[in-house]
Amino acid sequence: MVSLIEELEAREAAARVRVEELEAGIAELTSRLAGEREAWSRLRVARETVTEVLAELAGQDVAEPVTLQEPVEPEVRVVGAIMVPHWREGLTADVLPDVYRDIVEVIAPASGPMQAKQIVPRIGLPVVTGKIEGTRGKLKRLVQRGWLVEDQPGRFAPARPVPGRGIGEFAER
Incomplete structure (x- = not known):
């Protein structure tokens, strides 16, 4: 027969393993999120730069100024x-x-x-x-x-x- 202390230690060990697995998953997702945020930021900067350039060109009487629709966050x-x-x-x-x-x-x-x-x-x-x-x-x-x-x-x-x-x-x- 297993003692109460041994049973609690076994449950504690199992809970610790689950917590470590979840923490590893969170670390992976956090890393992926950081990468996606960086890509999003670069795209946003590129869009803003293109919008500025097009606006400047439109001020120089370009035949058809192109307007970009402002994206929703x-x-x-x-x-x-x-x-x-x-x-x-x-x-x-x-x-x-x-x-x-x-x-x-x-x-x-x-x-x-x-x-x-x-x-x-x-x-x-x-x-x-x-x-x-x-x-x-x-x-x-x-x-x-x-x-x-x-x-x-x-x-x-x-x-x-x-x-x-x-x-x-x-x-x-």
């Missing part, structure tokens, strides 16, 4: 890596990962700046310290990337007012 779903692009003209919240998009969509119609503790229940999370602090981190990232502003500490609002509205008034979605 691809949706990346990777556990542990969230892509929050810097805001630029023409981007909508649709390019953001789900939780970031939810945050922007909650703040956009607000009559004034909002705090993380006001946003958490509106995006479907329980109002507990961990979720509030996690959301605050996401709000800070959205500020860094130009999607939101933090005029007062802890109070967040959309970075751009809707044309035709007064200061502090933002569009309803």
Whole structure:
């Protein structure tokens, strides 16, 4: 008969093997992801360069200027890596990962700046310290990337007012 300690040691060893296999898989996927991101980056730079050259040529009265359609940022779903692009003209919240998009969509119609503790229940999370602090981190990232502003500490609002509205008034979605 096997002792309880021996059984626990066997289960621990099996769990350790599973964890090591998963970690090896994650390392391989991370390496592949880095390679694909590099290829994507090179293609994006090439497209932007070609677009600039064509725009310059169009200014020199080229017979038929070629216009390139601006691609939509691809949706990346990777556990542990969230892509929050810097805001630029023409981007909508649709390019953001789900939780970031939810945050922007909650703040956009607000009559004034909002705090993380006001946003958490509106995006479907329980109002507990961990979720509030996690959301605050996401709000800070959205500020860094130009999607939101933090005029007062802890109070967040959309970075751009809707044309035709007064200061502090933002569009309803």
